[in-house]
Amino acid sequence: MxxxxxxxxxxxxxxxxxxxxxxxxxxxxxxxxxxxxxxxxxxxxxxxxxxxxxxxxxxxxxxxxxxxxxxxxxxxxxxxxxxxxxxxxxxxxxxxxxxxxxxxxxxxxxxxxxxxxxxxxxxxxxxxxxxxxxxxxxxNYKRTLLVNLREQIIPIPVDEIAYFYFQNKTIQITTFKNKQYSISPSLDELENVLDPEKFYRANRQFLIHKNSIKSIERFFMRKVVVELLISTPEAVVISKVKVNEFLRWMEGV
Known part of the structure; x- marks a missing residue:
């Protein structure tokens, strides 16, 4: 056999x-x-x-x-x-x-x-x-995430989320309308439950939606910097080892 x-x-x-x-x-x-x-x-x-x-x-x-x-x-x-x-x-x-x-x-x-x-x-x-x-x-992929806001539980459709940002042990959600929320799961956990055709793990800080990407600029040491439609707390940098994978993902390959 x-x-x-x-x-x-x-x-x-x-x-x-x-x-x-x-x-x-x-x-x-x-x-x-x-x-x-x-x-x-x-x-x-x-x-x-x-x-x-x-x-x-x-x-x-x-x-x-x-x-x-x-x-x-x-x-x-x-x-x-x-x-x-x-x-x-x-x-x-x-x-x-x-x-x-x-x-x-x-x-x-x-x-x-x-x-x-x-x-x-x-x-x-x-x-x-x-x-x-x-x-x-x-x-199996999440279509909605539930976030706690004071005494409320708010459903956020994942297609309305521009990016997730990790800082100080907290995950911040930023929507395409520039609204911000905090959520408890780690970026690793989110990466496993979100559609990989829509969301890309840019680095340790960012998980970004494909539709949020405005432009891609080449950076030193063969890295690239991704500019999003919504402002980010810091530059979204893709390491040189992930650049080809990222570009294939952008093309849907």
Whole structure:
């Protein structure tokens, strides 16, 4: 059985490979790919696979971009750290999942389900699966945030938020109407519940909405400074290591 592993954490990929070989020594892990781009290149040249183990969030994007670009005829077992809602979405689409951290019992259950279903698996089923997963994934993103203002709880639609700013252990929300609120979750937590097509983690201080961006200016040391439509407490600087990723995000790639 030929298996491809798509996982951007090498240690996790190696552990998955070890467990698969422990489950069935005849398994051949033909490659481990750590990004959307490298996975697309590999699959375009190596279409004949029995099974794919695929992480969802990769360093350069979501794994679904792979399957929208390359027509996959292989069943996919998704590796995920998402909550139970997402797991149910996987289950209803006749493909199993591995909830991180990976264990031998999870490998065994996923492989047994794969063995039961592979005779019935058709390429068109996989297309419907991916479309369903994309739809369910988007439903998981927050559409409204609740903020406390004195004795009130105020709903703020996320599409009205220009940026989040972290300072002095507090997250400040600034809307497109230049209204400001404070909220308790960290930027890391917010980044996980907001649509990554709309919001970008510029640096440790800023999480910005794509529609809030007025212009981008090149800065020294190959950094860029992002000017927003709404004034910010300090410059929004993108480090040189994130510039290409940021520009791809701006283009919707």
């Amino acid at each position: 030929k298996i491809l592993i798509i996982e951007d954490e090498l240690s996790a990929a190696k552990e998955l490979e070890r467990l698969l070989l422990r489950y069935e020594p005849s398994i051949e892990v033909v490659a481990i790919k750590d990004s959307v781009s490298s996975s697309i290149s590999f699959l375009q040249s190596n279409p004949q696979l029995d099974l794919i183990f695929s992480d969802i969030q990769l360093a350069d994007g979501m794994c679904f971009d792979i399957y929208k670009t390359v027509q996959i005829q292989s069943p996919i077992i998704f590796c995920t750290a998402f909550d139970e809602y997402m797991m149910e979405a996987f289950e209803t689409n006749a493909v199993s999942y591995l909830l991180k951290p990976i264990s031998m019992s999870k490998i065994q259950a996923a492989m047994e389900k794969f063995e039961q279903l592979k005779k019935l698996f058709r390429p068109e089923d996989n297309t419907r699966l991916i479309e369903s997963l994309i739809s369910n994934l988007k439903k």
